[in-house]
Amino acid sequence: MAALGQIATPASATIVLGEARTRAAVMGELLIEAQRIATTISSGWHGRKMRGSGEKFWQFRPHTNGEPAQLIDWRRSARDDSSYVREKEWDAAHTVWLWADASRSMHFKSSMARTAKADRAMLIVLALAEVLSRAGERIAWPNLANPFSSRDGASRLAVRIAATSLPQEVPDFAEAKRLSEIVIASDFSDPAEDVLARLEPLFARGLRGHLVEVVDPAEEDFPYYGHTEFRDPETGATLLSGRAQLVAQAYKAAFLARRDSIAAAARRRGWTYCVSRTSDPATKTLVHLHAAFAAPGAFRDGALA
């Protein structure tokens, strides 16, 4: 019987180049898919619901004395006796730093999953980029793209990602300013303390962020049975289990405990934490993220600060 899980992307001698090429190959698909699911997300959250400088019409209000005459919207005012001023909705660009984990372990895909974890992470990030770009937000990728605003931000980001090899460690987001938000999609498959050790600097800098744990159902449910040798795709370390089904319970408990501790730590710092199973549709996660972004406090804090 074939192994349950496998590394989706074949490793080669020039892993970096190979990965880049493979990513370039899949990026197009991911982008299309990301754009598709982005359209399903309502983009209502980006409006500030207040007047200010922006492009979109907000309201007409009567002209008050003392205001410059050029504010009057003559076209509207000509319809009756009073003068009106056209006000625009306040539209302040926000910077969101995106990052998807592309390490070896992320390329794991079990037979129960729809896609490899790395692909799922990239998909979520790109979909988010699409949504954000359309909303006029500035998006950025550490060490790859400085914050920029563009209607086709997701495409431009995808082109850059495809052209380079991605660092496999969580970057330090050194260029991220205080009010920026960070989205990290990874499997966080190391023990909780290791993960938190890496995230702690980010927490400490007062950055706000969203952690997306991409998990394969095989990792979560542990459906292994019988005499099995487990192998770590990154380190090559192996573990032999005579009757794998016996450790399933303990493993699941440890896995969930890890998740809980990371999530708890994140929430304590105002970060959100969500889980994306590769067996579930990506939109589920995206809706969740969308809700997190749209939460009243999220941007207002930054905007008003």
Next chain:
Amino acid sequence: MSSLLPLSFASPMLLGSLLLLALIWWLLRVTPPRPEIEVFPPLKILAKVLESEVTPRKTPWWVLLMRLAMAAMVILALADPVLNYVVRLANGSGPLVIVVDNGWPSARIFESQMRTANSLIDEAEKGGRILYIAATAAQPSAEAGPFDPTTARKVLATVEPRPVASERGRVLGKIAGLVKGKAGTTVAFLSDGVSLSGDEAAFKSIDTSDLDNFIWFMPKPSSFAAITSVANTADALDIEVANYGPAAMVTIAAFDGKGRRIGETQLVPSGQTGHAILSAPFELRNDVQAVVIEGQKLSAATYVLDETLRRKRVALISGSEYDEGQPLLAPLYYIRKAIEPFADIVDPKSAEIAAGLKEAFESRPSVIIIADVGTIPEAAAAALQQFIENGGILIRFAGPRLAAADEDLFLPVTLRKGERMLGGSMSWTEPQHVAEFPKDGPFAGLTAPDNVTVSRQVLAEPNADTGAQTWASLADGTQLVTAVSRGKGRIVLFHVAPQATWSNLPISGSFVDMLRQTIRLSSGTGGAEGLNGTAFLKPWRTIGAGGALGPAPSDAKPLPIIAGKTPVASIENPPGLYGSDEGAAALNLLQSGTVLQAALPPTMAAKVESRDYVSDENRSLKGILLAIAAIILILDGLAMILMNRRPMFARAAITAALAIVLLPILLTSNGMAQDSDARPGDAEAIAAISVTRLAFIKTGSAETDKVTMEGLQGLTYYLTDKTTLEPADPVGVDAETDELAFYPLLYWPVDPDAPMPSDKALARVDAYMQAGGSVLFDTRDQGGSSFSLIDDASPANTRLRAMLGAMNVPPLEPVPDDHVLTKSFYLLKEFPGRYSGSPLWVEQVLDTVSRADRPVRTGDGVSPILITGNDFASAWALDENGEPLYPTEPDDAEQRIMALRAGVNIVMYMLTGNYKSDQVHIPSLLERLGQ
């Protein structure tokens, strides 16, 4: 390998490979099953909860055992073990009596019997027993023992199935005498499975006090059939068959004396006995010598017939007329009714006696019955005398005319004038009964009827000794039936009239029996019949144990024929034909009414043990062992799946494995090969009949054939051009070899220079003509001399006459003006070819009347023959451009067109037949339609 073990190996060397098992065991012990390798990214988390099991897992002992067993099975299978069955006997040292039931039914199981007997001898040898061997069908003098094993085997080798019934009683009695007083006797009875009437008494005869064990060997249930009697009825052979076991469909075939197959019939399964009807013409049925159930190598499946069973042809002659309205008074009425079932009756048409006899002789009867004819006419006397001398039987019946007749040569006795009247108002005597039939006469086997009285008879002169023999007499001693031999034949006289007027004998059953007995005596009875006392017939052809009719074995003795006693087949007289080629008596194994039943183990005081015969064949265990190995392999795979995989996958795997195991069982392939009914030459035949084409018979002369081919080709062009018929290219056929029936018309140029066609070719063309084909003969000699039926003929004409001499040619006439040939396509007056002037001869249309209102002479069919001398082919010959190849004489374009039109008319005539002549009705048809 020794016979101690029922198992032997074809390649015992391979058994050494069993040592490999140790190696396999070691390998399985040291190499644990390989783990499933899984990539698992959160290994570090797993590592926290899982202390890695470093000790390699051991193969479970039962898996080890299973695999070793599998390997052992394969090695054993490769050594090709063979299981030979043997008989085991209980321990004991008493004598062992082997009784081989080798009567006729044993032929089908004899191999098993021998194997069992040999096995029994082996057992006896081991146990140190004394052996007795007896066969139930053997000479009474045959030695039965005691034997040592070596001798016993030799004795056993001489036992073979015999084509007679077993004498179980006699043999068991003999054995009982031999082993009397010997304690611990074991009797092994190798029965043939068929019950005999004397069985119960036979098994009772064994003294059970000394008997330790009685082993009854019974063959496996099987079915076979045997013929118990064959009767030659009016229109068929009625074959009575006894079935053993479940009745099955059998094929019964009849063969003549030369082994040729005359006919066959099927017997539908019908319980214990059945009747099969084999229909064949009378002449063929008389040739039947043996009736055989096909596919059964049993002597009782062959039934031989002798002369007596053959149906005789009997001519009936009567001098007196009778009223058609009173058939019961007709002299021949009762005779006819009596002999109809077993004889074929010839009725001369002529009422005149001499002419009637003459007519009767033409049909070559065996017996002539003349009823109440006073004097045989002088004209027929010599022929009748000759008939009797050659072995014919003349049966005469008395009557008023005979009583009044003068002296007659054709009587066994000299008759007194007038008849004697018994009973009646003017007589003191009472009507007489029939006395017991004389023991030496042909009626010896019959019972004298006590209800028959004779009130009138003709009497013989008492003192005239003519060498006559009295076959039947009345109670007062006067003759009823007398006979005398003349040459090879006989004259038999019934002293009563054939009607019920003189006696009621003709309406009694005895009359039928007496006539049958008498008719049976007719020609070809090689001496068996009509003998006084005992005669001996030497064995001629006997039925072997396998049912084949062959030369008699050396120990067959002459068959004693005792009048009135039916001979029975015995070891000295095996069934078959006794006598000689001239005439033989048939001796058959089974009597009519025999029922074949399965024999049951006897009931007796001693212990009776019923056993099966040892199996016919050694059984190879290779397949079984390999199958077991395969099953273990599957089980092993299932076990591995169950041990290592998740339950969900295991279930799927079990289902799949079961499907793999069961599928071959469920999908029993019954591949039926479809027979092809293609035969060689099919393609040619299909090509020949797919398209209509003109054909000619090759004369063998290249020049003639070339011209003919061109001519027919030209006619083909013309036909295609002018008519809806589009023939394919013409062909030349060889009358001797090619199939002619495919072509409606054969053009046959007569070439006197070509070799004369062979008789075979002429016969085939004749048959073709008889079967509806037509031949157009062209003598092509009109330029020289005309075709004529008078003598001054041309060479071609002479050749044609020679050819037609070998054929059946109908009367011919030149085509009459109103013949349909003149109207079948074009309206023609004459049929010119290259020459003009020769008429076209066709079959004369007989019995037709030319009517003024009918433009065409009507008549059925198409003339099978057309003869011309005008050389049609040369005139028809056109090249591809439609230009003529040969000039006509005189060179006249009109004549060529007429020639082609004649050809078209001939072809149309051949293809449409009298259809054109039927068209004369069209005016009246149109009239009726109201047009």
